[in-house]
Amino acid sequence: MINYFLEILKKFYLYFIKEYILLISQFGLIILHLLSFEYTNFAKDSSPEKTLALALIICGSIIIITAMIKLGRNISPLPRPRKDSDLKTNGIYAYARHPIYFGLILISIANPIFNYSIYKIILTILLMISLTLKIKLEEKYLLEKFPYYSNYKKKVKL
Numbered sequence: 001m002i003n004y005f006l007e008i009l010k011k012f013y014l015y016f017i018k019e020y021i022l023l024i025s026q027f028g029l030i031i032l033h034l035l036s037f038e039y040t041n042f043a044k045d046s047s048p049e050k051t052l053a054l055a056l057i058i059c060g061s062i063i064i065i066t067a068m069i070k071l072g073r074n075i076s077p078l079p080r081p082r083k084d085s086d087l088k089t090n091g092i093y094a095y096a097r098h099p100i101y102f103g104l105i106l107i108s109i110a111n112p113i114f115n116y117s118i119y120k121i122i123l124t125i126l127l128m129i130s131l132t133l134k135i136k137l138e139e140k141y142l143l144e145k146f147p148y149y150s151n152y153k154k155k156v157k158l
Contacts, residue, residue: 036111037114061107087145108124108128
């Protein structure tokens with residue numbers, strides 16, 4: 001009886017708690033990034049570093065928006081794909097398996113470039129770790145749901 005209860009508890013942890021911890025950490029880190037961003041007048045200081053940071057923010061935003069439009073009804077903040085979802089392998093997904101996460105990382109990298117601080121570098125590293133863990137879990141679920149995902153993974157490296 002106790003083993004049965006422990007097995008149910010383990011499944012609950014593996015399937016739900018892990019997903020929500022990753023989700024909360026991801027959104028928490030994104031919010032901390034937004035709160036830490038020091039909005040300065042770009043026209044007053046258009047140094048090469050600030051220009052690079054602005055380019056990363058614009059590119060990251062375009063990538064995220066394009067990927068979200070392509071995903072359509074399939075989009076979910078959780079790593080587990082929706083039950084009625086289909087695998088997107090064309091458009092932006094022909095170049096990157098996780099373009100939304102890639103766009104978030106680009107924007108995250110821009111933050112410490114735009115306004116340097118150790119705190120912002122740590123936030124960027126933590127977000128990268130959080131997204132890497134989420135990607136690993138998401139890819140496990142995608143392989144379970146879409147057996148041909150392994151071929152797509154071999155073809156699209158990023």
